[in-house]
Amino acid sequence: MNKILAIANQKGGVGKTTTAVNLAASLAGTKRKVLLIDLDPQGNASTAAGMNKGETNTLANIFFDQTPINECIYKSPDGYDVIPGGQDLIALEVSIRSEGKQTFLTKELKALEGDYDYTIIDTPPTLNQLTIEALFAASGTLIPLQCEYYSLEGVTGLMDTIQTLSDKNLSSNRVLGIVRTMVDMRNNLAREVSNELETHFSHLVFNTLIPRNIKLAEAPSHGVSGVKYMPNSYGAKAYLALAGELIRKVEYV
Ligand SMILES: Nc1ncnc2c1ncn2[C@@H]1O[C@H](COP(=O)(O)OP(=O)(O)O)[C@@H](O)[C@H]1O
Ligand SMILES: [Mg+2]
Numbered sequence: 001m002n003k004i005l006a007i008a009n010q011k012g013g014v015g016k017t018t019t020a021v022n023l024a025a026s027l028a029g030t031k032r033k034v035l036l037i038d039l040d041p042q043g044n045a046s047t048a049a050g051m052n053k054g055e056t057n058t059l060a061n062i063f064f065d066q067t068p069i070n071e072c073i074y075k076s077p078d079g080y081d082v083i084p085g086g087q088d089l090i091a092l093e094v095s096i097r098s099e100g101k102q103t104f105l106t107k108e109l110k111a112l113e114g115d116y117d118y119t120i121i122d123t124p125p126t127l128n129q130l131t132i133e134a135l136f137a138a139s140g141t142l143i144p145l146q147c148e149y150y151s152l153e154g155v156t157g158l159m160d161t162i163q164t165l166s167d168k169n170l171s172s173n174r175v176l177g178i179v180r181t182m183v184d185m186r187n188n189l190a191r192e193v194s195n196e197l198e199t200h201f202s203h204l205v206f207n208t209l210i211p212r213n214i215k216l217a218e219a220p221s222h223g224v225s226g227v228k229y230m231p232n233s234y235g236a237k238a239y240l241a242l243a244g245e246l247i248r249k250v251e252y253v
Helices: 016-029 044-048 059-065 089-098 104-110 129-137 151-167 188-200 214-222 234-251
Strands: 003-007 034-038 081-083 118-122 140-146 174-181
Touching: 003 016, 003 129, 016 034, 016 044, 016 118, 016 140, 016 174, 016 214, 016 234, 034 044, 044 214, 059 089, 059 104, 089 129, 104 129, 129 151, 140 151, 151 174, 151 188, 174 188, 174 234, 214 234
Parallel strands: 003 118, 003 140, 034 081, 034 118, 140 174
Antiparallel strands: none
C-alpha cells in the first residue's frame, strides 16, 4: 500500500506545509513508512523536516541530471523520509511544461511503490505545473482551509481541476477532505464559516479541527514538526487526531 496524498490549496498561508509536515510526523509515529515530498520552491517543508536548503538534491536533480530518485531521499529527525524542495523547482516547473514531460512525478514515484505506506506531497500556493504534477500522482487530496469569508471561493477551482483530471481518466485523484486550520472558535466569523462547511460539505470535512497554536509555528525553526517539538500541545494533539481520522478514512474502507 502506498497512499499518495497531495496537500493543496492555491492560497498561501492556509497551513498546507504545517499540515504536510505534521501529518507525515504523526503517521511516522504510528510506525507507518512515510515519504514527504516538498514541491514548493520556497522549501518550507524541507526546513521543517530538518534539511539545509540548497545543500540537498531535489526532484530537479532527477529531471536535469538523471540523479536516481534514491539519491534524493533523506531522513528527517521525525522518522519519515523526505525529498526536499528548493529554488531549482522553478526551473523544473518550466521545463516539465516546455518539454511536454507532464506526469514526470507519477512515473518517478512508481519506483518507490513498495517502499512506503504514505507519500505526502506539499505543494506551492498556485495551481501551476508542480501542483498539477502532485494532483496527477496522488490518489487523494487534502485541502487545508482557514475559516474566513472568501476561503471557499479559491477552493472550487482546485476541486474542478481534480474533477477534470479524473473525468478525463488522467488520474484517480479525489478530494479526501477539507482540513480546517488555525481555528479560533472565539472568533464568530470562523465559527460561522466552520458550521457552514459542516452543513454544505459534511462528507468532505474532516471532523478534527486544527487550532491556532503557537507551538506549531515555532517548531520549524527547530527543524522538526510540532508533533515532535511539543507532543502535548493542542496543535500536536490535533494533528495526531487528524492522522487517526485519515487512517480510518483511507485504510478501513
Ligand atoms: N495551527 C496553526 N497555529 C499557529 N500557526 C500556524 C498554524 N498553522 C500554520 N501556522 C503558521 O502560519 C503560517 C502559514 O502556514 P503554512 O503551513 O506555511 O501555510 P502554507 O503552506 O499554506 O503557505 C506559518 O508561519 C505557520 O507556522
Ligand atoms: Mg507552504
